[in-house]
Amino acid sequence: SSELTQDPAVSVALGQTVRITCQGDCLRSSYASWYQQKAGRAPVLVIYAKHNRPSGIPYRFSGSSSGNKASLTITGAQAEDEADYYCISRDSSGDRYVFGTGTKVTVL
Amino acid sequence: QVQLVESGGGVVQPGRSLRLSCAASGFTFSTYDIHWVRQAPGKGLEWVAIIWYDGSKKYYADSVKGRFSISGDNSKNTVYLQMNSLKVDDTAVYYCARGGSVTTYRDAFDIWGQGTMVTVSS
Numbered sequence: 228s229s230e231l232t233q234d235p236a237v238s239v240a241l242g243q244t245v246r247i248t249c250q251g252d253c254l255r256s257s258y259a260s261w262y263q264q265k266a267g268r269a270p271v272l273v274i275y276a277k278h279n280r281p282s283g284i285p286y287r288f289s290g291s292s293s294g295n296k297a298s299l300t301i302t303g304a305q306a307e308d309e310a311d312y313y314c315i316s317r318d319s320s321g322d323r324y325v326f327g328t329g330t331k332v333t334v335l
Numbered sequence: 336q337v338q339l340v341e342s343g344g345g346v347v348q349p350g351r352s353l354r355l356s357c358a359a360s361g362f363t364f365s366t367y368d369i370h371w372v373r374q375a376p377g378k379g380l381e382w383v384a385i386i387w388y389d390g391s392k393k394y395y396a397d398s399v400k401g402r403f404s405i406s407g408d409n410s411k412n413t414v415y416l417q418m419n420s421l422k423v424d425d426t427a428v429y430y431c432a433r434g435g436s437v438t439t440y441r442d443a444f445d446i447w448g449q450g451t452m453v454t455v456s457s
Binding site (some may be wrong): 257260262264269270271272275276279281298311313315318322323324325326327328329330 | 370372379380381382385391394395396430432440442443444445447448449450
């Protein structure tokens with residue numbers, strides 16, 4: 228079955244840059260999207276189709292990918308960026324989806 | 336405004352059934368895919384099911400296939416998740432989310448409901 232692996236937790240100093248990675252074979256054939264989830268809230272789409280930002284998402288969020296790895300970068304992290312982040316992609320069947328294991332971002 | 340509202344959660348015994356509803360408003364419901372995603376307490380997100388915008392295709396995660404069924408009622412702008420043979424491991428917050436349409440990127444879940452809690456316990 229398809230799996231997407233993320234680092235469980237990362238920390239970043241206020242105003243610095245942090246990169247969150249997502250790795251899995253299904254990323255070779257499908258783009259990743261990224262979701263931010265704050266405690267007790269529904270997820271929010273921050274990046275889709277590898278590097279596109281929905282309206283209202285700050286420019287400091289960017290996405291990229293290469294091979295079987297996708298990345299979400301926060302350039303100039305703010306206190307409000309402290310949250311869990313999840314990647315998602317279509318699985319190997321192409322019809323279903325799989326979420327990454329999630330990364331907790333702490334802003335110091 | 337554009338929104339999704341889930342309902343139908345509650346406490347149910349193992350082996351019993353429950354039906355969740357996802358009511359859409361503010362957009363043309365029949366032109367978008369709708370997904371169900373769940374999150375067990377303290378755990379990550381798990382994709383559960385999708386119904387295509389035209390109802391022609393439905394797909395399920397292996398963990399729920401054969402037990403859960405997704406359906407839609409365009410007259411009510413509502414998607415349902417029928418959950419049968421519930422297990423303790425199905426305990427989670429269940430979210431519905433809007434996917435793409437024929438004119439937008441299909442794999443972006445851009446609108447989410449607030450979630451409804453399902454607890455399976457004896």
